[in-house]
Each structure stands twice: as C-alpha cells, then as structure tokens.
Amino acid sequence: MSDVQGRTGLIVGVANKRSLAWAIAQRADAAGAQLVLTYQNERLKENLDELAATLSRPPLLLPCDVSRDEDIAALFDHLSGRSEGLDFLVHGAAFAPREALSAPFTQTSREAFRIALDVSAYSLIALARGAAPLMVTRGGGSIVTLSYLGSDRVFPNYNVMGVAKAALESSVRYLAADLGTQGIRVNTISAGPVKTLAASGISGFSGILQVYRDRAALKRNIDGSDVADTAMFLLGPASRGITGEVLYVDAGYRVMGM
Ligand code: 0WE
Numbered sequence: 001m002s003d004v005q006g007r008t009g010l011i012v013g014v015a016n017k018r019s020l021a022w023a024i025a026q027r028a029d030a031a032g033a034q035l036v037l038t039y040q041n042e043r044l045k046e047n048l049d050e051l052a053a054t055l056s057r058p059p060l061l062l063p064c065d066v067s068r069d070e071d072i073a074a075l076f077d078h079l080s081g082r083s084e085g086l087d088f089l090v091h092g093a094a095f096a097p098r099e100a101l102s103a104p105f106t107q108t109s110r111e112a113f114r115i116a117l118d119v120s121a122y123s124l125i126a127l128a129r130g131a132a133p134l135m136v137t138r139g140g141g142s143i144v145t146l147s148y149l150g151s152d153r154v155f156p157n158y159n160v161m162g163v164a165k166a167a168l169e170s171s172v173r174y175l176a177a178d179l180g181t182q183g184i185r186v187n188t189i190s191a192g193p194v195k196t197l198a199a200s201g202i203s204g205f206s207g208i209l210q211v212y213r214d215r216a217a218l219k220r221n222i223d224g225s226d227v228a229d230t231a232m233f234l235l236g237p238a239s240r241g242i243t244g245e246v247l248y249v250d251a252g253y254r255v256m257g258m
Helices: 020-030 042-052 069-080 110-136 159-180 205-215 224-235
Strands: 008-012 034-039 060-063 088-091 141-147 184-191 246-249
Touching (some): 008 020, 020 034, 020 088, 020 224, 034 042, 042 060, 088 110, 088 224, 110 141, 110 184, 141 159, 184 224, 224 246
Parallel strands (some): 008 088, 034 060, 088 141, 141 184, 184 246
C-alpha cells in the first residue's frame, strides 16, 4: 500500500535496466501503480519487453520518440481512448550527441545544441501538454522530471547537457505556474551521478563518482533506489504542497562548501 497505489502513470525514458526511469518504474509498480512505458524505437522495444515482463502488473508499452511531434500526438491519442486518465508522468529522457560531451564547450555545434535541448528539455513541455487533459479528468496530477546539478555548475564535459538541464529546470517552474491552476504539480529530482548506461563510456565519469563520494555529506554515491523513493514522494499526495521545485537527491553533495 502506498501513495501511488491504484494510480495510473506514464513513464518516458526507460532505455535499459540501469535507467533511473526504470528504477522509478519498478518502485511505482511495486507500490501498486498501473504503468504505461514508452520506447524510442523497435531496437529498444525488445529491451523494454524483457524489463516489462519482470513487473507485477503488465504495463502498456507504446512507441514514442520524444523528438517527434507525431509520436507524442499518437501516444496521447492512444491514452485518451482508454478513459482511465493519468495520475502521474515521469520524464527521464535526455540526449546530447556524444561529441558534444567530449569536445571543448566552445565547439558546441548548432545541431548538437538543438538536439540536446529538443530531446532533453522541450520534450517535457510537449509531454506535459499531452498529459494535462488526462490528469484533469482525474482531478489533478503530478509530473516529475530528472535533472542534474550541471544545470547550475560546470562539470567537465557535461557541456551542452548543462544548458539543456538549465532549460529543463526553468521549464519546470513555468509549467508549475501554468498547470497549477488545474491541480497539476511539476517538480524535478536533481540526482547525483549514477553509473547508468548513458553515463558509462563518458571519459572521467568514475572520477566524478569518486569526487561526489568523497565530498557528499553522506560520504556515498546515490543509486536508483534513492531516486525512486523520492519520486514516490513527489508523485504521491504526501508532496501535495510542493510544485515548481528542484529536489536534490545527491547524498548532500550540493550543500557542502568544501
Ligand atoms: O544527464 C546525464 C547524462 C545524459 C547523457 C549521456 C549521454 C552519453 C551517451 C546525454 N546524452 C548522452 N549522449 C551519448 O551519446 N547525466 C547527469 C550523467 C552524466 O553525463 C555526463 C556527466 C554526468 C554526471 C557527461 C559528462 C560529464 C558528466
């Protein structure tokens, strides 16, 4: 029994078993939520099929490449035809072309900038717009997205993703103001670094993990379960008075002065 028990939620951004969106999906499923999960393309669908089979309730799997308006329209067309509406949305999609995460920031191309902000920030606005009417039928809802402190501070190689996360966090505040009148809350979890598949292969990533472990108040790194528990709080009624916020799930890294 929990806050999201009997609720219906859409989770976007599960790419593999190490995705933070997957950690949230597992926890929401265990808590009794009915889930809709999206996959970006047919190659990733096979992955998601295997993961979905491990959940206690079979989720609905739908295609959605968040950079395509047609995909987002088709997703919400499908969900509108189902009548039960939507109680929550989890957005965990992010992408920047690999070269933009290794070359000097001044080398960021117009195309890499466009892709990073489109996939990682604009997609939240488009998905929130689609989800809002379905949430209104349920008397309100909760939207949670995933961010990183690179929005505010410089981390080596995070580069244009930092710019995208700044846009994402600002979008959270504007969406919270816009959708608050409909009883829809919008918040973001700023997670400490986790060795997801997206992060592996980033040069210097284990160095970042080590700096976090050394400096964080709790002297450890965080994992998917830390993020998932905070997500349950933000998705459920316990956080009913919170919107437009950035919650740091970083073992206390950000508050340390040295
Ligand atoms: O937001 C992220 C990762 C996002 C990400 C990762 C990749 C790798 C593969 C976006 N796009 C891509 N594109 C690829 O081709 N994080 C918070 C994790 C992360 O990524 C970093 C970090 C941290 C922390 C990249 C450089 C430096 C630090």
